[in-house]
Amino acid sequence: MSPLFQPFNLAGTVLSNRVVMAPMTRARALDDIPDEQTVLYYAQRASAGLIISEGVPISREGCGYLFNPGLYNDEQTRGWRRVTDAVHARGGRIFAQLWHVGRMSHVSLQPDGGAPVSSVATVAARSNAYAWVEKGTPGPVQASIPRALSTSEVSRITADFVSAARRAMDAGFDGIELHGANGYLFEQFLNGALNTRTDAYGGSIANRQRFLLDTLDALAAEIGSDRVGVRLSPFGRLFDMQPYTEETDTWLSLASALNERGLAYVHLSDQLTIGAEAIPQGFASRFRQAYQGTLIAAGGFNRSLAEAVLEQGDLDLIAFGRPFIANPDLVQRMQNDWPIAEGDRATFYGINGSPTKGYTDYPVYNEAVAIG
Template identity: 70%
Template structure:
């Protein structure tokens, strides 16, 4: 029996199938407010059991990419309300991914040209932002050297996440996902090679996890743990995240902390598809022994491997990223074993207009055009 297309109860929220549209930065909102194209893009893909939005910065400080629709102003929230209404009108479900990039930023994106913030005043050799170059033009630029957050500032950022979560729920999102993966701010605290702090947010595993867990608890108090998921990338190496001595124990400890909190889900991001190292092959199964709640994973699945992971009980939901770009009807294509199209990589980020964004046809539309 096929499980991929079965409904799923996500902490009281019924999903039409077990296919998740993974969060994907598209950098298409010229003034950081979701617009008509944003509405169309997400509504075209509403057949996913769950959509997780592109990362929405919780503050200007949290931005690392131009043209990202945020969740730190009322205008942005109103723009997102149009998106959630359109997705719900088609029977879809959607969570907002809440994001702070930390040191993966550039002074041209920061208020007053200030330095980005991180757990440490350490720049990464392979850390890039999508910002303004020396001529003021949008470009991929090396991230600016960060400054280390003062101990007292950490709570300020937690509150930025709480406010963004409240805006998201008020804007009609079914829940929120804390972005703790892929070398961004929370992982900059978790990573023991980068985080050499001597305060309550550095040193021991408990201290390095404190910022993420305090923020999860604060968001849960505001919107409910059943409306809260979290994304992590265990053993991730993106943006100069180096290995460290107690790495495996760190992730097992974090799994145990998630288990205590009754979250809507935990979302594992395997960085294989974005050019980094793959998680250890047995990690998801090991993680599952400690965390028994709803588990999602993203990272190069197709319909066959997704079904195998569901049948084994290793995962509950499967997230697909890139296939959703060129296949707005991905669920139906997989259900009926139809061709999966590839997206034009040159239009993944920051292009203008519909090209590579909302102009990909469904299988039925493509067939009708061919017949015509």
């Protein structure tokens, strides 16, 4: 049997295969609460060995996009419980991706219209949040000028992650993934070009990593390290993340630090498929040498490429993003070499006049009809 379709023991959670549904923002929850369509969407895709949810804001402050279901109140927690119950009923496993966007937000989304928060008070140039263009009209809006978190405030953000992780467990998730990638809050601290702080969270590599590692440690203490994963985007350039000296050393040092923590997994995101630069040639193997735990990667995989890297031992699990949008039965399609449908990009985000269009209305493959 192909290694892609073999079971995998993820820190005690048994997955039916090595296919991971990558986290994808869909902006479909009008009240920021998972609804019946959210339940159906994830249930339809439960044949993935592991589903990683869309980014789940840990607080109102952490929101940078409208219509994302969060995990910071009781109604949201109950909504996610309906999702996890539906996924589990179909034999699936699901982690919640916990998210704070940092400076990638807009004052119209923030409590009392305040400024978003970040490592420093520097705007993300030419970078849009999805917020209120005007009252009642959602759309892309230049991210607002943030304010720098004070030294004492950083621990407050960590506490918000811990609170959301506890809610995730109450909601029935199998674990959580800390979103440390794609130019959001943790990367705003990791990035040496942006982070010019002079306190314990800026300057040296160790200081720039402190917020991420302290938060992972707090999450592990709360729910167990075997239920905690983390997503990273080494050399990421989304949302005005710039190159800096010691960049390679920063990521390899972080890989070594993560290796000591017994996490469920590390999940690498290669941004080539979303229009940014690829991870440099040869870096992935160096990261793999430094981090010996379960490793997932996302970024343009198909069945043949996924099987090749699994057989080489470079990765343990393979994440597929956009193919899951139009192919709720992606695992079965790959396993049987059935055609992979293309999604309608115009309906990737937002309601678009219908709660189902481009979301839960993609059909499974009907082999009998295709043979005709």
